[in-house]
Amino acid sequence: MQWILNILIQKRNLLLFLFLLGIGVIFSSYRSSYHQTKLQRLGIIISGGVFKSINKSKSYLSLTESNQSLLTENSALHQELLKYRQAENSISETTINPELNDYLVRSATVVKNSYAKARNILIIDKGTSEGILKDMSVVGPNGIIGIIKQTSNHFSSVISILYQDFRINAKIQGIGAFGSLSWEGHDPTRMVLSDVSIINTISVGDTIETGGMSAYFPKGIPIGTIIDFETPISGGYYNIEVSLLNNLTDLEHVYIIENKKRSEFIDLQKKSEDGTR
Amino acid sequence: MVQDSLRVLLGFFVAIILQVLIFDNINLFGFSCPAVYMFFIINFRFDNSQFALILLGFLLGFALDVFQNSSGAITIATLLISYIRPMVIRFSFGVIPDSNTLFTMNSRLGNQLVYIGLMILIHQFFLQSIAYFDVSHITLILRNTLVNTALTFILLLATLNLTKKKN
Numbered sequence: 001m002q003w004i005l006n007i008l009i010q011k012r013n014l015l016l017f018l019f020l021l022g023i024g025v026i027f028s029s030y031r032s033s034y035h036q037t038k039l040q041r042l043g044i045i046i047s048g049g050v051f052k053s054i055n056k057s058k059s060y061l062s063l064t065e066s067n068q069s070l071l072t073e074n075s076a077l078h079q080e081l082l083k084y085r086q087a088e089n090s091i092s093e094t095t096i097n098p099e100l101n102d103y104l105v106r107s108a109t110v111v112k113n114s115y116a117k118a119r120n121i122l123i124i125d126k127g128t129s130e131g132i133l134k135d136m137s138v139v140g141p142n143g144i145i146g147i148i149k150q151t152s153n154h155f156s157s158v159i160s161i162l163y164q165d166f167r168i169n170a171k172i173q174g175i176g177a178f179g180s181l182s183w184e185g186h187d188p189t190r191m192v193l194s195d196v197s198i199i200n201t202i203s204v205g206d207t208i209e210t211g212g213m214s215a216y217f218p219k220g221i222p223i224g225t226i227i228d229f230e231t232p233i234s235g236g237y238y239n240i241e242v243s244l245l246n247n248l249t250d251l252e253h254v255y256i257i258e259n260k261k262r263s264e265f266i267d268l269q270k271k272s273e274d275g276t277r
Numbered sequence: 278m279v280q281d282s283l284r285v286l287l288g289f290f291v292a293i294i295l296q297v298l299i300f301d302n303i304n305l306f307g308f309s310c311p312a313v314y315m316f317f318i319i320n321f322r323f324d325n326s327q328f329a330l331i332l333l334g335f336l337l338g339f340a341l342d343v344f345q346n347s348s349g350a351i352t353i354a355t356l357l358i359s360y361i362r363p364m365v366i367r368f369s370f371g372v373i374p375d376s377n378t379l380f381t382m383n384s385r386l387g388n389q390l391v392y393i394g395l396m397i398l399i400h401q402f403f404l405q406s407i408a409y410f411d412v413s414h415i416t417l418i419l420r421n422t423l424v425n426t427a428l429t430f431i432l433l434l435a436t437l438n439l440t441k442k443k444n
Contacts, residue, residue: 013327017360020335024356027339028349028407043343050344054298114345116308118409121346157346164409185409185417188307249307 041152048123048155051112059109059252066252073141103218104258106130110251111155115188120160122146124254127154137217137257142245144168144210144221145254162188162248169211170223175200178211181223181242188248191224193240198231200238208242215265218257285321289333292317297344300432308421311429312400314341316436318359319396323366324377327359334359347408354404358396365395379437393433398426 008015059066108130112123126132128151138145138158146158159166162183170181170193179196193208206226212219228241259265292314300313314337321330338355345351366374369392379389405418405425 013331013360016328016331017356020331020356021353024335024338024349024353027342027352043346047344047346050297112346116304116310117347118414119348123346185414249304 041150044123044150044152044155044157048111048125048152051123052125052155055109055111062252069141070253104260106132106256106258108132108156108254108256110254113249113251115160115162115249118164118185120162121149122158122160122251122254124156124158124256125154126256127151127156129153131258132156132256133258135216135262137259139217139221139255139257140246140248140251141253142247143223144217145246145248145251147216148256158254160248161191161244168217168223169213170208171211172196172200172202172226173207173209173220173222175202175206177202178213179238179240181208189244190227191242191244193226193242194237196238196240198236198238202226202229202238202240204228215259215262215269218259281322281325285325285329285333288317288320289337292337293340293344296341301345303428305428306424309424309428311432312397312404312425313429313432313436314355315358315397315400315429316433318355318362318400319393319433320379320437321362322377323374327363330362331356331359350404350407353407354400357403358400361399362396365392365399369395390434393437394426394430397429397433398422401426401429 106126108124108126110122111125114120114122122138122145124132124138132148132151134148134151136148138148144161146160146163149157149159151157161168161181164183164185166182168181169178171178177196177200179193181191181193183191196202204226208223208226210217210219210221210223222245224242224244226240227243230239232239296312296314300311303310317337318330318334321333334355335352338352341347341351341355342349369388379393401422402418405421409418
């Protein structure tokens with residue numbers, strides 16, 4: 001018995017190190033377990049609260065710029081609205097029931113933003129008490145931002161599109177060629193579109209938008225423009241470099257889109273997959 | 278003794294607060310962020326218990342990971358550097374350093390710079406390797422390691438010079 005105690009005392013540094021290393025590895029590798037949810041929720045609550053107060057004071061310094069960007073965005077939306085009204089002048093405003101719209105949009109303020117890491121997360125100041133749920137999509141003034149990862153009562157964390165291993169279904173506007181958009185971790189303004197077949201003719205300057213083939217993002221939200229592409233010597237797919245429209249390093253206001261038919265879509269997809277087994 | 282422990286605890290919280298509020302917001306070249314919290318581990322008294330340093334290093338990294346919402350890379354990297362610090366000290370200063378803190382040290386400046394530089398470099402290499410966790414990103418890991426090391430090294434030397442007691 002004595003010798004066990006002696007070893008424990010002699011090697012206490014190594015044992016403590018190994019024990020804490022185990023905890024550290026578990027902490028970093030748990031991605032969908034109960035503990036991860038708990039820890040991340042606690043993290044969101046603490047850092048959300050702290051960063052909200054810091055952000056409040058910070059936002060005063062950039063009021064002019066944010067007003068300008070809000071005004072630009074509002075005017076674009078008004079223009080869009082007018083276009084629809086003209087097109088559907090037979091339907092008066094009062095007959096449009098908002099419950100019939102597929103998507104519900106809510107606004108939120110970013111309280112913590114990151115873009116310099118390999119896997120970036122944002123925190124916004126809306127949570128379950130405002131109707132925000134996991135897997136809702138988040139867009140900015142000029143395009144997509146990410147997907148809600150976790151929620152607490154008053155805050156939510158968002159997986160940024162600047163997140164390695166995260167792939168988004170996208171297509172080239174006007175052509176309809178679908179591909180898969182991913183971030184390589186170098187530059188927060190650039191992404192790579194792969195799996196676009198070389199039978200499609202593409203050119204620099206073409207707009208990339210969401211493909212709508214998943215239940216996350218509605219179809220047709222702009223993402224970026226093609227700035228460069230390579231035609232491979234072998235293999236049938238282009239390697240396309242995309243410049244993002246949104247500046248993800250400077251985000252203040254974002255919009256959360258709720259797809260009301262998402263559960264229906266997921267159910268149907270699951271049923272079809274089960275049926276083909 | 279109590280005063281020493283209080284000083285260590287104060288240093289611990291100051292390191293977290295300064296890192297989260299100020300240094301995490303420095304995004305030099307868009308990707309570089311100095312790890313000034315390393316000051317706490319580098320400057321921890323050499324004669325204090327290593328057991329305490331390992332525990333504090335872990336807690337320091339854990340607190341920073343929670344605040345940055347990162348995946349736990351800082352926790353593991355600070356834990357590793359806390360554990361291997363005695364080896365770095367032996368390598369930099371010989372068997373026994375002539376003083377127990379950098380503030381009162383008479384060793385040649387070169388030895389002190391090697392110690393500080395090695396601590397930061399090893400820590401950054403661990404940190405970036407765990408964050409990317411993919412050999413195919415080795416160029417990114419090395420680039421971030423070198424730039425962050427240089428930035429942290431400059432800031433830490435400035436901090437040390439500012440806080441060093443005048444003889």
